[in-house]
Amino acid sequence: MTPLWRNRDFTLLWSGQVISSLGAAISSTATPLLVLSTTGSPLDAGLVGAAGTLPHLIANLPAGPLVDRWNRRLILLISEIVAGIALLSVPLAIWSGVFTIAQLCVVTFLQGLCFVFFGLAQDAALPMVVPPDQLATAIAADEARSRGATLAGPPIGGALFGLDRAAPFLVDGISYLIAAAALLFLRRDLQKPAEGPAEPLWRAAVTGLRYVWHNPLIRVSLLLIAVSNFVFQALILVLVDLAGRQGGTASDIGLMLGLYSAGGLLGAFAASRLHRMVSFRGALVGVNWVWAVLLPLFLLTTAPWQIGVVGALTAFVGPLWNVVIFTYAGVVVPNELLGRVMSAAGTLTWGVMPIASLTGGLMLTAFGTTGSLWSLSAIMLIAAIAATLSPSVRRTPAVPELVTESQP
Incomplete structure (x- = not known):
């Protein structure tokens, strides 16, 4: 069998996303800094964050059927180009003296919308690019790529912002266009031929929801992911404000x-080996308890580097969870349904992001950093208890057993 890294199409897709992910990490670091330096309002920062994550709530569900129906290669290409053009408008506005928070909201919304379509198309296309027994390794490589970008991106983003407020957004816009160029060289067909006439869009969306609802393991897992996404999306703004104070x-x-992010990168490397040795119960319950224990430690920090160290510990365990869950989904869910199932999952797990961003801004305004951290820690503790008591999680076999049973 051809080694994963000699798979030309996977390497092209992965390499392009290394560049794009790095650019996105650079601009996402600069975005709250730009808002806070412009208006000084945590609530404005929360609004911009909500605009960027709103597409996960409103677009994920209809995007899934479209990803299964439309040309996935074209979706990937258009998503990168539109996001790149949108990001490049920010430095132009800053240099021209016409930049506004409203414009930044529109740009982050478009970037989030492109992220939704690109992510669903990539997730659905990946099983067409790599064989089933290399899927977990490919997902772990994607985790490493994402975590590596978020490791390198924030220091670069902070340094570029210190030199010129427009520079991080210029770099991100260019990175999207480079990634789009890499997609032009993909050879492989990224989807299976449709069987029969396409069902109506609303019915196709419901198909994904129905699949998720009737699989207890996936349903409970997604609910737990939604809670953790809510907590950590709100937490980022709280930590940026805490570091500033x-x-x-x-x-x-x-x-x-x-x-x-360094913790997440190390966790991604570890997950490529650990996922075969950890049960769903061990991943879901253990990760939630690690987070529940670590979050209150942010209250003990006195310097930004200490916040980073505690954050690294929380990020280390995340990739294991992602690899376990998405390997299961990629192998078990029929590929012609994968876009719809992933969109239904994304609506729930990513749809909480805009609410979390707004909540983070509101909590900071009403309770300050200490009250906000206590509130988020309490939510995480409740999630850990729920994971421990869930009958579906308790009865889950080891991941290798699940994957083996799914093979024809």
Whole structure:
């Protein structure tokens, strides 16, 4: 069998996304810094964050059937180009003196919309690019790519922002266009031929929801992911504000977020080996308890680098969870349904993001950093208890057994 890294189409797809993910990490670090330096309002930062994540709530469900129906290669290409053009409008507006928070909301919304379509198309196309027994390794490689970008991106983003407020967004826009160019060289067909006439869009969306609802393991897993996504989306804004109150500069905050992401990168490398040895119960319950224990430690920090270290510990365990769950989905769910199932899953797990961003801004305004951290820690503790008591999670066999049973 051809080794994964000698798979030309996977390497092209993965390499392009390394560049794009790095650019996105750079601009996402600079976005709250740009808002806070422009208006000084945590609520405005929360609104911009909500705009960027709103597509996960409103677009995921209809996007899934479209990804299964439309040309996935074209979806990938258009998503990268539109996101790149949108990001490039930010430095132009800053240099022209016409930049507004409203424009940034529109740009982040478009970037989030492209992320939704690209992510669903990539998830659905990946099983067409790599064989089933290499799927877990490919997903772990994607995790490493994403975590590596978020490791390098924040320090670069903070440093670039310190030099010129427009620079991080210029770099991100260019990175999207480079990734789009890489997609032009893909050879493989990224979807199976449709069988029979396409069902109506609303019915196709319901098909994905119905599949998720009737699989207890996937249903409970997604609910737990939704809670953790809510907590950590709100937490990022809280930590940026906390670091600023501790005297951190833009570069300090970038370094803090880089340390945070380093834990995720190490976790992605570990997950490529550990996923075969850990049961769903061990992943779902264990990860939630690790987070429940670690979140209150942010209250003990006195410097941005300490925040980064605690964040690295929380990020280390995340990739294992992602690899376990998405390997199961990629193998078990029929590929012609995968876009719809992933869109239904994304509506629930990513749809909480805009609410979380707004909640983070509101909590900071009403309770300050200490009250916000206590509130988020309490939510995570409740999730850990729920995971422990869930009958579906308790009865789950080991991941290798699940994958083996799914093979024809």
